Each structure stands twice: as C-alpha cells, then as structure tokens.
Amino acid sequence: MKKLFRILFGLALIGAITAWFLSAPQYVDTADFENLGGDVARGEMVFAMGGCNSCHAAPDAKGDDKNILSGGQHFASDFGTFIAPNISPDPNAGIGDWELIDLANAMQRGVSPDGKHYYPAFPFTSYVRMEPQDIADLYIFMKTLPVSTKPSEPHDVGFPFNIRRGLGLWKFLFFKSDAVMEPSDNAEIARGQYLVEGAGHCAECHTPRNLIGGLQLSKWLSGAPNPDGPGFIPNITQHDDALGTWSAGEIAEYLATGFTPEFDVVGGSMGSVVENMAKLPDTDRAAIAAYLKSLPALERSQPRQ
Structure with a gap:
C-alpha cells in the first residue's frame, strides 16, 4: 500500500507540475512591436472594427458618450456574469499607464500587465489574428479618448471559474492563432x-x-x-x-x-x-x-x- 501511495503521489505531483507549466501566461514577441509608430486616424478605424465601445462604454451610453470607456456592462454566461472594465486613458481606474506592449499582450494573449489571465469574454481569441500595426494604431487612438475615473467592477464568477490560473489550461486547449478558413488568394x-x-x-x-x-x-x-x-x-x-x-x-x-x-x-x-x-x-x-x-x-x- 505504501508503494502504491508513493506512485499515486508521484503521479499527482507530476500532473500538478505539468498543469502549472501548461497554464503559465504566454506573451507576444516584443520585437513585433518595437519601433512601431501609430496613426490616430487609422486607429479610429481599428477601434470601429473591433467595436470596443460596444462593450466598454457605459450601459445605455449614446452619441459621444460611447467613447467614454468607463465599463460597467454586464454579460451573462454559463460560467457567471462578466463585467466590462474601464479601459479609458485614466492612469488609475483605466489603462492610461499601459505601454503598447501591455495592450498587445492583453489583446493577443489575454494576459494583463501583472501576468494574470483574462477571461475569454474579452475576445483575445479573435484579436490574436490582428496585425501589430493595427494594435499600435489603436493604442495611439485610445490615448485621445476621454478619461473616466469610475473603478472597474469585479466579475461575478464562482468557483472553480474564479481561479485565473486555470484559464491557462483553457487556453492550452482552445486558444489558437491560425486562420479558421483556408486563406484565399482573392x-x-x-x-x-x-x-x-x-x-x-x-x-x-x-x-x-x-x-x-x-x-x-x-x-x-x-x-x-x-x-x-x-x-x-x-x-x-x-x-x-x-x-x-x-x-x-x-x-x-x-x-x-x-x-x-x-x-x-x-x-x-x-x-x-x-x-x-x-x-x-x-x-x-x-x-x-x-x-x-x-x-x-x-x-x-x-x-x-
């Protein structure tokens, strides 16, 4: 029995170590974003392409207020309710202190500046296919938007889905950067x-x-x-x-x-x-x-x- 216990314990330990490494955050290649300048006008088009204000503006925002990315919209799911965060240029409540590489890691790897996994309610699973230049343009445009000091609300997600590290295993299974359909010559x-x-x-x-x-x-x-x-x-x-x-x-x-x-x-x-x-x-x-x-x-x- 002791031998069996040691074997089972060893297998469990190996499994835990493997899961820890597989669930580790992955990051973009910084070389892809070095020396990239941004263009505000092009960034505004990328902003429209991504529909950023559709999720990150305040609920029921209209007109110019839709460019105040204060967050607060609720999105129900089978795993809990996700609440869009403040991504305005405010350095405290929003993302005003982010560098371009921080935005790139968020959008293309689903990873926050402090190394935490984002939930795939944020569509990094699609944004991973974007060109670095589009993200650089978006970054510059977002700097021009109004600030909001409204704090982001925490997601309403229960156990075990509130264990962020576990999202790394989800990414290992489902997060792919390949084109879905066969690329066309057209x-x-x-x-x-x-x-x-x-x-x-x-x-x-x-x-x-x-x-x-x-x-x-x-x-x-x-x-x-x-x-x-x-x-x-x-x-x-x-x-x-x-x-x-x-x-x-x-x-x-x-x-x-x-x-x-x-x-x-x-x-x-x-x-x-x-x-x-x-x-x-x-x-x-x-x-x-x-x-x-x-x-x-x-x-x-x-x-x-």
Whole structure:
C-alpha cells in the first residue's frame, strides 16, 4: 500500500507540475512591436472594427458618450456574469499607464500587465489574428479618448471559474492563432477574413461553444444561443435559411445601414455592431460580404440540451 501511495503521489505531483507549466501566461514577441509608430486616424478605424465601445462604454451610453470607456456592462454566461472594465486613458481606474506592449499582450494573449489571465469574454481569441500595426494604431487612438475615473467592477464568477490560473489550461486547449478558413488568394476575401476572424470577432457571438466555452470551429458562424436571454444569434453562413439568399451587395448594405433585403431593421446588440461597421470604408464592408459569401453552407446550430 505504501508503494502504491508513493506512485499515486508521484503521479499527482507530476500532473500538478505539468498543469502549472501548461497554464503559465504566454506573451507576444516584443520585437513585433518595437519601433512601431501609430496613426490616430487609422486607429479610429481599428477601434470601429473591433467595436470596443460596444462593450466598454457605459450601459445605455449614446452619441459621444460611447467613447467614454468607463465599463460597467454586464454579460451573462454559463460560467457567471462578466463585467466590462474601464479601459479609458485614466492612469488609475483605466489603462492610461499601459505601454503598447501591455495592450498587445492583453489583446493577443489575454494576459494583463501583472501576468494574470483574462477571461475569454474579452475576445483575445479573435484579436490574436490582428496585425501589430493595427494594435499600435489603436493604442495611439485610445490615448485621445476621454478619461473616466469610475473603478472597474469585479466579475461575478464562482468557483472553480474564479481561479485565473486555470484559464491557462483553457487556453492550452482552445486558444489558437491560425486562420479558421483556408486563406484565399482573392485579396478582397482575404481582407474580409482578416476583419471577420480577427478585429471584427464575429465568431465570438455567431459560433456555438462547447461545455467549457471553447468555440466549435466545425460549426463556424452557424449561429449560437443568446447568452443574454431568449433567442438565438443568427447563422451567417451561406445556408438557404441564413445569408445564402442575400447578395454580397445586400450584406454590405446591411452593415452600412442596418436594413435587411426584406426591409427589416437591425435590432439588439447587432445595432451597435452596425453603428461601428458604418464607419468603415465601403471596401471593408464589401470585403466582409465577400468573405461571408465564400463560406460553406452550414445548418443552424442547435442549442445545447
């Protein structure tokens, strides 16, 4: 029995050490961000691409107040309620004392300046596909936004999901930087893929997740349960019951105006998405449409039972 106990103890110790190393935070290559200047105008477009104010503005903020990134919006999930933090340029309540590399590690590795894992409610799983220059431009633009001194609220997440180190194991299983769809030689589709799979983070809402929150890539953009309440987030593949009946021009028009081909009007959280997409160049909305039209037709994903 003593020998068996020693073996089991040894295996448990090896497992714990392995889990500790696998769950360690990973960081971007600093060389990718050295000597990168930023452009405010381009950064404003990246800000719109990423829809930063859709989550980080105060609840019910309107007009110019949507650029006050004081946080406070609540996002329900199967694991608890996540609350968007203050990411305004305030050095105490917000991220005003961050360097470019801090923003890069947050957006592309899901790691805070003090080495803690962020929850994937923050879509670093998509932002990891962004180009360093876009992040540098975004960094410069965000410095120009109004400050807010409102403290960030803690997430309402219970055990065991409140153990941040455990998120490193989740990342080991599900955090990938590869393109989801096969890259296209068509420049317009390639640009659309960059926007949809990266900065636009469309899959974070439109792709179903497994029991522990990983995106089901085999059901890419085929719709998902609405985490905030009743209803279902639409399938946006080329299935006949989804966007398959829309032309590329109709998709681009929807992203610019919020009007569907059936003269319906965008609603819910998609309204904020359209508000930001409307700020992009026509070529970017056309590129998003081209990428969506290139997707295979998948049936709408069904809610988990």
